[in-house]
Structures are given as C-alpha cells and as structure tokens.
Amino acid sequence: MTPSGVKATLSFSDGSPSMDLPIYKGSIGPDVIDIRKLYGQTGKFTYDPGFLSTASCQSTITYIDGDKGELLYRGYPIEQLATQCDFLDTCYLLLYGELPNAQQQQDFHKLVSEHTMVHEQMQFFLRGFRRDAHPMAVMTGLVGALSAFYHDSTDINDPRHREIAAIRLIAKMPTLVAMAYKYGEGQPYVYPRNKLSYAGNFMRMMFATPCEDYEPNEVLVRAMDRIFILHADHEQNASTSTVRLCGSSGTNPFAAIAAGVACLWGPAHGGANEAALNMLEDIQRNGGVEKIGEFIKQVKDKNSSVKLMGFGHRVYKNYDPRAKLMRETCHEVLGALGLENDPLFKLAMSLEKIALEDEYFVARKLYPNVDFYSGIVQRAIGIPVSLFTAIFALARTVGWIAQLNEMIGDPEYKIGRPRQLFVGSQRRDVPPLDKR
Ligand code: SDX
Numbered sequence: 001m002t003p004s005g006v007k008a009t010l011s012f013s014d015g016s017p018s019m020d021l022p023i024y025k026g027s028i029g030p031d032v033i034d035i036r037k038l039y040g041q042t043g044k045f046t047y048d049p050g051f052l053s054t055a056s057c058q059s060t061i062t063y064i065d066g067d068k069g070e071l072l073y074r075g076y077p078i079e080q081l082a083t084q085c086d087f088l089d090t091c092y093l094l095l096y097g098e099l100p101n102a103q104q105q106q107d108f109h110k111l112v113s114e115h116t117m118v119h120e121q122m123q124f125f126l127r128g129f130r131r132d133a134h135p136m137a138v139m140t141g142l143v144g145a146l147s148a149f150y151h152d153s154t155d156i157n158d159p160r161h162r163e164i165a166a167i168r169l170i171a172k173m174p175t176l177v178a179m180a181y182k183y184g185e186g187q188p189y190v191y192p193r194n195k196l197s198y199a200g201n202f203m204r205m206m207f208a209t210p211c212e213d214y215e216p217n218e219v220l221v222r223a224m225d226r227i228f229i230l231h232a233d234h235e236q237n238a239s240t241s242t243v244r245l246c247g248s249s250g251t252n253p254f255a256a257i258a259a260g261v262a263c264l265w266g267p268a269h270g271g272a273n274e275a276a277l278n279m280l281e282d283i284q285r286n287g288g289v290e291k292i293g294e295f296i297k298q299v300k301d302k303n304s305s306v307k308l309m310g311f312g313h314r315v316y317k318n319y320d321p322r323a324k325l326m327r328e329t330c331h332e333v334l335g336a337l338g339l340e341n342d343p344l345f346k347l348a349m350s351l352e353k354i355a356l357e358d359e360y361f362v363a364r365k366l367y368p369n370v371d372f373y374s375g376i377v378q379r380a381i382g383i384p385v386s387l388f389t390a391i392f393a394l395a396r397t398v399g400w401i402a403q404l405n406e407m408i409g410d411p412e413y414k415i416g417r418p419r420q421l422f423v424g425s426q427r428r429d430v431p432p433l434d435k436r
C-alpha cells in the first residue's frame with residue numbers, strides 16, 4: 001500500500017488532543033485510514049459492527065467494485081475468466097497471481113489430479129452421520145477431519161507445506177462432496193477418474209454407478225466448471241474473513257477451511273442458493289407467477305421477516321456480475337436439456353423483472369446476486385437442493401486457501417483479536433445466596 005500524502009486529523013470536542021492518521025492508497029478502490037495507533041494514543045476504539053467501513057487486511061487477490069458491478073480475480077474481469085478459462089486455470093491464478101502458460105497449465109492439472117483420492121479411512125467418518133444429515137453438516141465434519149490425516153505434515157509457516165495443503169484441498173473437495181452426496185443417496189462411492197477434467201471428474205463421482213458406464217454431458221460439465229469459477233473468491237466475505245481469523249492463530253489450513261465451510265452454510269451467505277430455490281418452489285407450489293405480488297408484499301412487510309433470497313448484497317449495489325453470467329448459463333443448460341419452459345426458471349425471470357421495477361428494491365439497491373440463478377442451474381443438472389452450498393464450498397476453497405496463504409505470508413500479520421464497546425454491568429460483588 002502507498003502513503004496517499006494526505007492525512008486525516010481526528011479532533012475531539014472535549015478538547016482532548018487531536019491525532020493525525022495516515023491515509024493509504026490501494027492500486028484501485030477506496031483509500032484506507034490507518035487507525036492502528038488510535039487506541040494507543042487516544043484510549044478509544046473504532047466501532048463498526050459487521051465491518052461495513054473496515055478493511056481487515058491488504059490483499060492482491062480479488063477486487064469488487066459494488067457500484068460498477070465489477071469483479072476482478074488478480075485484475076482479470078470475471079466475464080473474461082468465465083468464458084476464456086477453466087476452473088483450474090482460475091485456481092492457478094488465485095494461488096500464484098498469474099494465469100498459467102501451456103506448460104504450467106499441464107503441470108498444475110496433473111498435480112491436482114494426483115491428489116483427488118482421500119484416505120480410505122475418511123469413509124468411516126461418514127458412517128457416523130444419519131443418511132439424511134445435511135451435506136454441509138457432513139462437509140464441516142469431513143474437512144475438519146482432514147486435519148487428522150495431515151496435521152503433522154503441515155507447517156503453516158512453511159510456504160511449500162502451504163502449497164501442498166492448497167493442492168490437497170482443491171483436489172479433494174470434489175471427492176468429499178460427491179461422497180457426502182452418495183452417502184445420502186445410499187449409493188456406493190465412485191473413485192475419481194483422473195483422465196477426466198476437474199468438473200467432469202466431479203460429475204462422474206456424483207452421478208456414475210457401478211452398474212453402467214457414465215459419460216459426462218459436456219454442456220453440463222462446462223456449466224459446473226463455470227459455477228466453480230464464479231464462486232471461487234470474493235474479497236473478505238464472511239467465510240473468507242472466518243478462515244483468515246481462524247488461520248491467524250496458526251492452526252492448520254484444514255481446520256481453518258473447515259471454519260469457512262461452517263460459516264458459508266448460513267442462509268445470509270452461501271446457504272442463500274438453497275434458500276432461493278426453496279423460496280421459488282414455495283411460490284410455485286402456492287400459485288406461481290400469479291402469487292408473486294402477494295409474496296413481494298410479505299417481503300416488504302417488516303414484521304414478516306421474509307426476505308427475497310438471492311437478492312441484495314453487502315457490496316454489490318448494482319447488478320452482481322456473476323448473476324448475469326449465471327443467468328446465461330441457465331439458458332444454456334435448460335436449452336441443452338430441453339427445459340426451456342422450466343416453470344421455475346420462468347418464475348425466477350418474472351420475479352427478477354418485478355423486483356427490478358419495484359421502488360422498494362430499487363431504493364434499497366437490491367439486485368439478484370449469484371445465488372438467485374445458481375440454484376436453478378444446479379437443479380437442472382440434477383444436484384439436490386441440499387447440496388448447493390456444499391458445491392459453493394467446493395468452489396470457494398481455492399479462494400479461502402489463497403487468502404489464508406496470503407495472510408500467513410504477510411510479515412505484518414498477527415493473530416486477529418477485535419475489541420468491543422462494553423455496555424454490561426459495572427464491577428459488583430457476589431452476594432450471598434440468601435441475598436440474590
Ligand atoms: C453471498 O459477501 C459476499 O461477498 C457474499 C457472497 C460471496 O460470494 O461470498 O457474495 C455470497 O453471500 C451472496 C448474498 C446471498 N444472500 C442472500 O441472497 C440472502 C438475502 N440477502 C440479504 O440477507 C442481504 O441482502 C445480505 C445479507 C446479502 C446483505 O445485507 P446488508 O448489506 O447487510 O443489507 P441490509 O441487511 O443492511 O439491508 C438493507 C435494506 C434493509 O431494509 P431497511 O431496514 O433499510 O428498510 O435492504 C433490505 C433490508 O431489510 N434487504 C432485503 C434483502 N436484503 C436486504 N429485503 C428483502 N430481501 C432481501 N434479500
């Protein structure tokens with residue numbers, strides 16, 4: 001970061017001494033006011049629940065311009081990556097900062113494909129779950145359990161160990177997600193087939209059975225690969241911030257990524273695609289397009305706590321560029337499957353049109369986000385709704401590990417330890433039992 005040459009002067013109306021705070025510039029985006037010395041010099045904290053105005057770190061990985069609806073991975077626009085690259089190219093870019101050349105691409109694909117199997121013991125963890133356990137409960141357990149196999153071979157402060165852990169996590173997530181799915185279906189696990197592409201391997205582990213040959217449908221494989229690319233990283237979102245904070249204690253990367261999986265599960269975050277699809281199916285069940293007006297009325301009613309799932313975003317106050325790409329993928333997949341008249345897709349398009357014209361949503365800058373359409377694509381591919389967030393976690397693992405490795409590699413990093421505004425009881429003595 002570069003000193004901006006401008007400073008912020010903090011002064012107090014009670015005559016307390018004022019303080020100059022340096023301002024730094026990034027390469028793009030908002031400047032930051034460095035408050036690291038604030039408490040030491042003023043005895044005061046800043047207060048920013050939800051971190052709406054707080055930069056937790058400096059990063060070179062992903063940049064979002066919420067007003068322009070722009071998303072850049074290492075400077076490359078998501079629209080170009082989603083149409084000109086595949087997910088493993090995107091993983092290479094996020095991890096190493098540049099797109100791979102032909103040799104690097106070949107080496108990286110081979111490296112990842114050589115780590116797709118998980119230890120045979122992993123399958124016994126699954127047996128501890130009920131068959132109807134939510135896949136995210138299973139994934140939180142399985143990813144954390146990876147620590148048991150690699151904890152003693154991962155020195156988080158060794159860059160080479162960090163790289164091996166990154167490859168292991170990227171390579172094994174599809175295998176674990178497919179195992180979670182097969183366990184729920186009561187079907188045998190399908191081992192990875194390394195001659196297939198990353199997304200093709202995942203589709204085969206998901207949908208193949210020992211009874212017949214399985215040839216992945218290339219349109220669906222491409223759609224799956226695009227879903228992975230669009231979900232790969234997204235600045236300091238809730239789950240990435242969780243991974244950074246968890247990793248800042250020096251814990252092993254598998255445990256830190258498991259924390260990210262747990263955070264992503266929430267419906268306000270990665271669980272929104274599952275919630276958005278359940279919302280569309282509820283509207284469909286209760287009358288479809290004719291009932292949208294009634295539903296929108298509920299959303300506007302502050303007492304209803306009903307939200308338009310798949311809409312709104314903390315950063316995008318314009319269209320989420322990923323939603324546009326996901327909408328295109330919807331058309332491609334439904335067209336390839338002869339589902340152009342899929343009622344749920346038509347309902348989603350109607351709901352989107354009505355919401356985009358409604359003053360309530362326009363005034364609050366509530367536009368469709370990536371989750372609004374990703375559920376429809378995944379449902380068309382044959383992915384059960386309950387697995388949507390696990391697939392989001394599969395894709396986001398590369399972002400989490402790239403951000404974690406960037407933090408650990410930053411000489412300035414230290415364990416995260418926010419403070420608070422205490423509004424509880426003043427000091428008081430414990431009364432005897434008969435006086436309470
Ligand atoms: C992801 O951070 C990331 O980058 C996340 C993510 C990633 O890739 O990592 O992009 C993935 O999590 C996408 C978001 C998925 N979540 C949803 O689709 C769930 C529905 N969306 C909302 O929960 C909400 O929009 C959030 C949580 C996404 C953002 O919330 P904010 O920015 O804190 O906005 P807010 O809660 O302050 O809302 C501002 C106003 C409020 O109304 P008023 O009090 O001003 O009258 O907008 C309303 C909210 O009630 N509002 C909504 C709404 N989202 C916000 N009203 C109806 N439906 C919604 N979806």
